[in-house]
Amino acid sequence: MRPFWALLKRELASVARERTILIAILIQLFIASFSSALLLGLLSMYDPESVAISGRVDMRVGLVGAQVEALTQILEARGIQITRFENLDAARAAYQQGDVETVIVAPDAAQAVTTLQLYLPHLEVRASAIQVVLQEPLKQYENALRVQNGTPARYMDLKGAPPTTFEFLYSIILPVLLFFPAFVAGNLVADSLAEEFEMNTLETLLTTPLTWGSIVGAKIAAAIILALLQCALWLALLSLNRTELFNLPWLLVMGGLLAAMFGTLAAFVAVTFKNREQAQFVYALALMGLVGASFLAGVSPLTTISRLAIGDVYTGAGNVLMFVGVLLVMLFILALTLRRRDAR
Amino acid sequence: MRQIWTIALREVLRVRRRFSGGVSPLFVLLLLGALGVLGFLLRDSVTLGYGLYRVGVMGDAAEIRDARFVVTPVDASNADALLAQRALDLVVDGAQVVTRDDQKSQYALGALKRYLSKQTILELAATQEMTRAFPLRVQVYDLDAPQQAPSEPFIPSLRTPPTPFGQVITAFLYIMPLTFISIFFTSSFMEEKIKRRLTLLLSAPLTPFQIIIGKMLPYLVFAVLMTMGIAWLTGAPLWLAVAIYMPTSLFIFAIYLMVPLFYRTFQDTTFISMFVTTMTAVYLVFPAMFADVSELAYMSPLTLAVKMYRGEPFGVQEYLFPSLPMILVFGVTVTIAARLLHEEFLMTYYGIGRKFADALYWIIDRRKPARSIFLMSFASIPAVYLMQLVILAVASNLPLRALLIAALVASAALEETVKTMGIAVLIERGETHSLRQIVWLAFLSALGFLAGEKLLTLVSVSVVSQAFLATALFSGGLLLVPLAAHFSFTAIIVLLYARFRRVPYWVALGVGVILHTLYNALILGGAL
Structure with missing residues (x-):
């Protein structure tokens, strides 16, 4: 057992010594957090309801027409400033002076089908931004007209919070944050083994009282430790960010398990293919395939992570244990492959 | 040209040799096929918030x-x-x-x-x-030209928002294989470097430029074929797709070319490659998501691809805006790489900061430092420009005052680093003779930077003319004022560094950056 620890220490030390690697990890963490911030901003842009929640609507609309009470109420509820005009010319004059950004002309008398005339600025970018903001109020107005006409429509007036950011956080950000360190762990194992093969340093190692199993095991263990540290960092940052995370210990265990599974997969691939291009290529493809397949089979570790974090009552130790089982099978296969090599 | 072909042929043979034995092509094809089927099956079942x-x-x-x-x-x-x-x-x-x-x-x-x-x-x-x-129809009129016929009336509840998600994902399909190809390209250089075969190549009657282009050629051809293949599968016009993705391919190759020159171990390479992949993915995808919202979206070529898939036209300027800087970065990178491709640089093992200074030292022609410094500042513009665009995009997406200031500081730091790093290396290695010469170099550096900046903005900045902050970052206005400003900050930094040898470079740089930021804030005036 002692040589194993020595080797593990050597692996970790080599990663720590290469400060470039630590820097690379830090920058990656930064990029990931940053991109998620950007994506959240983006989603709120295409998700007009969240824009209303964050109170960033700052739009002035000119209204023309006699029958605009209902529409005015709906628009004002969205935080849009309304100015009434007698006719289109007056409204256009106000637009030229920059008092309103867009003009809506409603018909004067009620009809079976109401036709609104929406006057938008010529500039395409501005026009589409206005349309994004107006989209939801127009839908509400349409529904109000529907009720007026006596057409029943169920579920149209439900409330609730806009779910996009919530779904994004628990079903994309968190799983990706735990997935990424594990992916890196696999890369580390594959690279480290491929390097030993290509530099012919493995033969030297094998002349010491070390077996294939302990060499590969030490490399996987080092990668798991690094992945766990990263996962812990991520979970701590998310908690600091006041993200409500249930089952924290299990989430950390899942992060470690993912790293162990990916590391084992990478080790298997590297021992089989020996050179770096092949090992990295096959590892990445196989990983994509396995993750996709687990989704199809309904046992995806990423879904398990989402559900654990969200506090799903039906998800717990049992689901995590299933992945321990998978890991044991993988380790068994790897051990068999290595034993055959030892025998040679 | 003959030499380039020889190298290219040798590269193809090398890849074949690397892949004989281990993975059979049949296996890779099977794996890819399985992935394709899987993707097809997953298409409907994976959504945001699956099973939540x-x-x-x-x-x-x-x-x-x-x-x-x-x-x-x-x-x-x-x-x-x-x-x-x-x-x-x-x-x-x-x-x-x-x-x-x-x-x-x-x-x-x-x-x-x-x-x-x-x-x-x-x-x-x-x-x-x-x-x-x-019961509701909406007709859209043009407020600036009300006599124009309105659009077809639409029904609000049947209208889906114009999210370019789908098209962006299709557009990103092209990038995935590109990064894979360039990882192979990097590995090739790494292997030759580690096995010391580059030395052999370099002693042959070949120029470093021929070696680089020759080794790159097969991968580039493959990248073009791949682009055409994906365009064909997704029903896009072939040559338009190639025109859109060629600059991106060159850009990605340029970045991956630098990786093996600077890094030594496999793990390093993997990490840096991953970092670069994330960066480029972020850089390419995020702006494209804003395709309908902001003109800045054109900073990513994927926006052009989104337009292509929608059948919407775009002009030459819109094409050049993202493409030109990428092509220029490629040109500059290959030139630099050709200067660095020699035994002495490749086989020294320093930390990354040291290694970078070393690279600068080799890039500068020590017999003609003045010309080198001018050209270096001039040639760094495309890369600086791309990074400025990123800063600009970030600042306009997160409308917070603190972030605005951070963006100003970041862009000042970037500009000053680029302008002074070459001179700092010369000072450090004792290649400068007098303070007067240093001031002269600072002037040339500022001049080169400004000349490059003006030239590039002339071509492309009109696309983002309305974007917030653009004026400050790309310094519009009179020529003389920015020249004087650029010169004085650069001169202050290098003089501080040269005169007081105890002052570390980053402290001198910090002083210059603070001054530069204040100047930028002054230009921006009312916006802050």
């Missing part, structure tokens, strides 16, 4: 078929208890929906509302008369 909500249904509730909701039938006796235990997030009881007060339940309700109202609309469309089901 648990919903109980009872009575005459609408059918819920959405991957986000796990639906269980309940009855009146246990519904409330399950809801209270958080075993269910909400209960749909006929036309009513019962929820809890906590976050998760409310988000579930928000999600359900969207889904059900969409279903209701579809149902209305199928069962009711058109005028009863959809």
